[in-house]
Amino acid sequence: MAPNTERVPSMKDLAIISDPKTIKVLMEPTRAKILFKYLVNGSMTVKQLADALGKNPGTILHHIEKLKKAGLVVQERTEQTVTGIVQRYYRATAREYRLGLSELMHADEGVAKFAEDRLRSMVRALSVYGIEIPEQDMDAAVEILRKLLERENEVSADVPIVNEEEYHALPESTRRDASRIVRRFVLEQDSRYKTLRERWVRFLTKHKR
Amino acid sequence: MSVKNASLATLREDLKVGFGLAAKNIISFVLAMVGVLIVAGLLLAVIVICMIAVILIAAGGTPGIIQLFITLSIQWNASAGVIVIGTALLVVLPVLLPFFVAGGAIFGMGREVIESSGTTIEGVFVWYKSKFVPLALGGIIAFLIEIGPPALLSLVLASTSAGVVVDGPLVVLSVFSAVWWLLTSGMLSMLFPAIIDGHSVIEALRVSIRLATKYFDRVLSTWLALVIMAALLASPLLLLSLPFGPFFHPLGAGSYAVLFGIVFVFLLVPAASITLNRVYLILSGEDHARREDDTPGIDIVGGV
Numbered sequence: 001m002a003p004n005t006e007r008v009p010s011m012k013d014l015a016i017i018s019d020p021k022t023i024k025v026l027m028e029p030t031r032a033k034i035l036f037k038y039l040v041n042g043s044m045t046v047k048q049l050a051d052a053l054g055k056n057p058g059t060i061l062h063h064i065e066k067l068k069k070a071g072l073v074v075q076e077r078t079e080q081t082v083t084g085i086v087q088r089y090y091r092a093t094a095r096e097y098r099l100g101l102s103e104l105m106h107a108d109e110g111v112a113k114f115a116e117d118r119l120r121s122m123v124r125a126l127s128v129y130g131i132e133i134p135e136q137d138m139d140a141a142v143e144i145l146r147k148l149l150e151r152e153n154e155v156s157a158d159v160p161i162v163n164e165e166e167y168h169a170l171p172e173s174t175r176r177d178a179s180r181i182v183r184r185f186v187l188e189q190d191s192r193y194k195t196l197r198e199r200w201v202r203f204l205t206k207h208k209r
Numbered sequence: 210m211s212v213k214n215a216s217l218a219t220l221r222e223d224l225k226v227g228f229g230l231a232a233k234n235i236i237s238f239v240l241a242m243v244g245v246l247i248v249a250g251l252l253l254a255v256i257v258i259c260m261i262a263v264i265l266i267a268a269g270g271t272p273g274i275i276q277l278f279i280t281l282s283i284q285w286n287a288s289a290g291v292i293v294i295g296t297a298l299l300v301v302l303p304v305l306l307p308f309f310v311a312g313g314a315i316f317g318m319g320r321e322v323i324e325s326s327g328t329t330i331e332g333v334f335v336w337y338k339s340k341f342v343p344l345a346l347g348g349i350i351a352f353l354i355e356i357g358p359p360a361l362l363s364l365v366l367a368s369t370s371a372g373v374v375v376d377g378p379l380v381v382l383s384v385f386s387a388v389w390w391l392l393t394s395g396m397l398s399m400l401f402p403a404i405i406d407g408h409s410v411i412e413a414l415r416v417s418i419r420l421a422t423k424y425f426d427r428v429l430s431t432w433l434a435l436v437i438m439a440a441l442l443a444s445p446l447l448l449l450s451l452p453f454g455p456f457f458h459p460l461g462a463g464s465y466a467v468l469f470g471i472v473f474v475f476l477l478v479p480a481a482s483i484t485l486n487r488v489y490l491i492l493s494g495e496d497h498a499r500r501e502d503d504t505p506g507i508d509i510v511g512g513v
Contacts, residue, residue: 047325057325058317058332062339065407078494084226085326086490 010161010168011095013179016153017072018100020111025070027114030055031063035072035092043076043089064090072097095176098153101146119146130209137207144203148196155190156183213492215426223431227484230322231476238318238479241333245314248337249307256303294360302349309348310341312478316401319482323490336405346410347400355393359386395432396421401482402489420492431488435481442469442477 017023026032033053038044046064050057067073068090076089104115123133123141133141159182161167167175187193212219231238268274317336321328336344362385366378374382399420403413421428446469448454449462 045324046321050325056329056332057321057327058329058335061321061324062335068407075495078490080491083326084222084229084487086323086487086494088324088490088494 010164011091012093012158013176013183014096014098014153014157015094016098016100016157018103019070020104022070022072023099023104023111023114025066025072028063028066030059031067034060034063035067036097039067039073039090039092040095040097043091045087045089047085047087049090095179098149098157100150100153102150105146116142126204131204131207132209133207141203144196144200148193148200151190151193151196152187155187155193159183159186213424213427215424215430219427220430220434223484223487224434224480226323226487227480228476230326230483231480233326234318234322234328234479235475237328237330238315239475240330241318241328242315242474242478244330245311245333245337248334249311252307253304256306260300260303294364298353302352305352306345306348309352310337310344313340313344313348313401313404315478316482316486317405319479319486320402320405323483323486340404343404343410343413344401347404347413350410350414351394351397351400354397355390359389362386391433391436392429394436395429398428398432398485399489399492402486403493405486406489406493416493420489424492427488427492431484435477435484439473439477442472445469 017026026035030053034049038049038052044052046057046060049055049064050060053060064073068075072093073090074093076091078086078088080086099115099118101115101119105112119142120138123138123145126133159179170178264274264277265271268277314333314336317340318328318333321332359382363374363382366374366382370378397414397417399417400413403416404410406413408416446462446465448456449458449465451457
């Protein structure tokens with residue numbers, strides 16, 4: 001019998017999560033851990049995940065199913081052990097995930113609040129680096145940052161790969177490095193991003209102690 | 210990746226792994242089976258109470274029910290058996306429903322075992338709850354496909370021979386029913402594993418038929434081996450129960466029935482669920498080789 005040669009979708013460098021339903025899937029801590037702590041770094045089996053997280057395999061299987069349905073995880077390969085166990089390896093669909101802010105901020109109350117809170121806490125956290133944003137400037141800071149991040153996501157996500165074969169042949173670390181260089185490059189070429197970036201830098205400079 | 214085609218060696222390996230893991234996890238399976246059967250029984254009681262209440266209201270009390278059964282028997286005599294069978298199915302399917310889900314939940318445990326070599330008792334209840342609707346629908350569809358055509362044929366034959374099927378037609382009916390059941394149940398043997406794998410009922414139906422068609426020898430030989438095992442296990446019971454047979458022994462039959470029940474429910478069914486899940490995982494798995502360079506590397510670039 002001819003083997004099934006369908007290719008598993010390649011792992012994206014960056015994926016933007018903008019569907020509120022997907023965010024809700026990730027609001028469950030075990031699922032978030034499975035994806036962001038383990039499966040973005042490589043493929044793992046249900047047993048390996050169960051051992052790493054101290055959960056039973058059934059629970060992990062249910063979480064994997066939800067992540068698969070949300071398009072965050074794919075089944076990579078199936079292998080048999082010497083004891084006859086058949087293990088499926090799962091991995092994330094991207095190496096890095098970011099939230100699509102504008103969609104989230106227009107989503108239902110819970111998700112919109114989550115996105116708003118994340119932005120505000122990010123801005124407040126700048127104080128540890130000596131950048132104090134007063135409360136009256138908070139809305140302006142959140143607005144500039146939101147636009148900047150949105151543009152960055154828009155431009156740097158899904159940078160087209162012109163040679164899939166060669167891309168797959170590259171070692172993992174080389175792929176990551178090349179991806180960073182290209183993503184930075186496409187951002188530097190985008191005038192709207194540059195304008196927003198300059199505005200943000202000016203804003204931060206103004207509030208630096 | 211594993212060999213997908215059938216051979217005696219792969220069949221032996223599938224069954225050996227299935228029975229070995231079922232035996233290793235027998236305590237979990239026994240307790241889970243007992244628990245899930247209790248839940249199914251309770252659910253059945255609720256369904257029966259609801260059905261009786263609906264029939265009582267619809268028929269207008271006990272006299273109405275008596276009248277309903279009289280009408281049904283007249284319709285049977287008038288060879289309108291399809292209506293009678295249809296009505297019977299309306300009663301039978303809800304009654305079987307909790308047990309379809311129970312069987313499906315055992316497949317969930319089987320999946321856990323074949324992917325990680327272990328399972329937990331509570332796992333079965335999680336599968337029962339989380340996959341209730343797809344497993345129930347899958348069970349109903351499989352039941353209708355496997356039983357429907359033989360039931361219809363028996364109606365046709367009965368209507369042409371004054372309601373009693375004997376001699377030649379009986380042989381035709383028996384052979385057709387056996388072949389049809391073996392073939393369709395084999396083709397649908399990947400249905401529950403596919404539902405457990407996260408497919409919807411219709412998708413799972415397609416997957417099961419696709420795998421059984423593409424790997425006909427592997428799927429059907431596994432299913433046939435399990436059916437033969439069950440038949441061999443049941444054969445002494447049949448011999449001991451035949452009133453005019455040379456081995457007729459009512460007490461022996463009763464004792465063996467208990468033994469058969471225990472082995473069937475606590476070993477054969479779990480082993481079948483593990484074996485079929487294993488075959489499903491192998492046949493639906495990808496053939497991609499592991500990347501040789503999948504080793505951690507050190508990044509050089511920051512924000513160039």
